[in-house]
Amino acid sequence: MSTAKQKMGQLKVIQSGPHSLLQDLGRKGTQHLGFCQSGAVDEHSFLWANKLLGNNMHRPCLEISFGPFECEFTETTTISITGAAQTILFNNAPINGWQSLHVNPGDRLQIKAPKYGLRSYIAIKNGFHFESLLNSASMTPRENSGPFDGKCFSRGQTLDYSILPQCSNALTKITPAQFIPNYDGIKHLNIFVHTDSDCIEASQVEAFFETEYTVGPNSNRMAYCLEGEKLPQGKNASILSTGTPFGTIQIPPSGQPIILLKDRQTIGGYPSLGCVTHLDCFILSQMRPGQQVRFTPLDIENGQKKLKSFYSFFS
């Protein structure tokens, strides 16, 4: 992506947080080689970050899981911050998230660890410059794949960006309040039930819908592990491994469901009860261990309609 030898601005990482990565809408055509899909795990926040800057929806953003994160900018540009970030300091003064922001050389941005939600996104006008892999900016630490060998950002690391001409009175774009999620409280997520599956019993599906689950501590970009009343045993505890779509609800022998997200393995051998819808996976990815979640069924046609209008809103 970076070929022209023009002068670049740099985002310098001062405090990285435990898990900060570049992400875009993920990779294509690589799962058959065993590379995971990867990509922004909360596309709602990711796409809003780009939309606020008038960026193409595929532009990579910084995805900051938890935090705290702090950085400095060496040249003028415009950025935006979305997602969980609640306490944001710009040159030590508090500012709101979900808006665009003009930065000058030497400006400092601090995102404190959020109280609600988990992941924040920083977009930059016209995107960051980096060595892409598989036509994607997505980084997967588990695979050492992607820009920077997929390694989480660390203190002192820099990210290049194109300098924007000075425009200090540039209009600030703000996300309307109705699009800003409330990360707190119990969430109700829609799922598509795999009615054709021979490994799942009707009694398991019924129990699944009746259970209130708690997000387990072992939840990350790869998968969310849920804790609740143990589901009854299905017909087959182990099946031949098969491809695992985004949002797959696996039922391992423990009877505690696992929901697969962007960094999931490409194939899996646990029986699957269904899939959480894309849109609700984005909500799930912002949930914190200890939060409650319940599920309701949806048919695929309606799920497709919702997802279609979501993407057309951003494209």
Next chain:
Amino acid sequence: MHTASNISIYPLNENTVKVEFCEDSGAPTQNPSPELCQTIASFRSAIIELHPHVIADCTASYTSLLVYYDFLNLNTVEFTKSILECWEKQKERSKHVTTPCKRIEIPVYYGQETGPDLEVIARTHRLTHEEVIRIHSEQIFTVYAIGFAPGFAYMGFVDDKIATPRLSQPRPKVAKGSVGIAGKQTGVYPKESPGGWNIIGRTATELIDLKNPTDSASLLHVGDRVRFTPVSRDDFIALGGNLT
């Protein structure tokens, strides 16, 4: 769900459908045949050729294909229909031609120096180390799936005489190139990683280039036939093998 002879197709979420295959004989498919695996691999190529811009990803694994498609531009009903038609054509064509499969040899330095579980496998099955090695290296395996990690191929099926369940406690670190057995499956770790397979040797062969992960940069693909050939410690080192 849509079904035709030997396949069924059903959507799993907004942008994926699963295609499931069964043997011509209708036999149960707990250990699918190499022929079925090859049929799936060539059908995978056929549908990608048919829909190069619609199919984003397509993962073959044992008896199924998971197809990621652009549902914004082609609806599920039409997509499913085109896949069924493609299948009927392939069935017709395969009556006249058989597609050749790729055969790959992987040189392995077998032994306790690189294979910490060789002894356990030998003891479990009352065999000598040499017998375990001979059985493993005489078989021709089929790649049934790629997953777990980039370039990790699940190959089958290992002779019952040496088939051994996974370690009860996975190792935190398995060396790159380690050749292992898990149940009736065998495989090679493309890079150092945690893992629970029984390790019997190591290869110097690179399985995938993480910096250039194209089809051509991956040694193994679903449907390929693989044979492990024993090499000496010296040959292993000469081939670039690492003993640390």
